[in-house]
Amino acid sequence: MTIVACSKCGTKNRVEIAAAATRVAKCGKCGTPLDLSKAASKEDESKPLIVTDATFRGEVLQADGRPVLLDCWAPWCGPCRMVGPIMEQLALESQGRYRVAKLNVDENPRIASEFQIQSIPTMLIFKQGKLIDRIIGAQPKEAIAARLAQALKAP
Ligand SMILES: [Zn+2]
Numbered sequence: 001m002t003i004v005a006c007s008k009c010g011t012k013n014r015v016e017i018a019a020a021a022t023r024v025a026k027c028g029k030c031g032t033p034l035d036l037s038k039a040a041s042k043e044d045e046s047k048p049l050i051v052t053d054a055t056f057r058g059e060v061l062q063a064d065g066r067p068v069l070l071d072c073w074a075p076w077c078g079p080c081r082m083v084g085p086i087m088e089q090l091a092l093e094s095q096g097r098y099r100v101a102k103l104n105v106d107e108n109p110r111i112a113s114e115f116q117i118q119s120i121p122t123m124l125i126f127k128q129g130k131l132i133d134r135i136i137g138a139q140p141k142e143a144i145a146a147r148l149a150q151a152l153k154a155p
Helices: 056-061 078-092 109-114 141-153
Strands: 002-005 012-015 049-051 068-073 099-104 122-127 130-136
Touching: 049 056, 056 068, 056 099, 068 078, 068 141, 078 099, 078 141, 122 141, 130 141
Parallel strands: 049 099, 068 099
Antiparallel strands: 002 012, 068 122, 122 130
16 A cells, blocks of 8 residues: 555545556545656554544454554543553554554544543554454553564464
8 A cells, every 4th residue: 555645635545556557546535646656655654553433444444464553542631642652662663563553532433432442541452353452541561562462473
């Protein structure tokens, strides 16, 4: 998956280059054909991926076989601010083994309620489209990394 910015409206579109070879890739917002020569390099996985109610299914449930660690947070939450930098570090260290993502529960109430997030931070670990682990409250990096390691071993 590659990100290509629309030359007309600036919307960043996700494009499957293999599919784009057989049909014209167009901007999802305004329909302008995308100039694939302007394709950015691969999605930057060294940073947490921002997930929303709209993108959750595709980004998390339909992710490839790797675990996805989803940090459910809100800007006003003090403990969330301690977890934030840990997520950044885990993303930096992921090296393709897992994906780190963040969901703002205030802006995305549908997913927050679907997974019964009652206190934040809550970290959810998904694998193969299923919720396999739930970490409630701020935890040291080692504790979160240990749960991720378990998720990597899970079938
Ligand atoms: Zn556009």
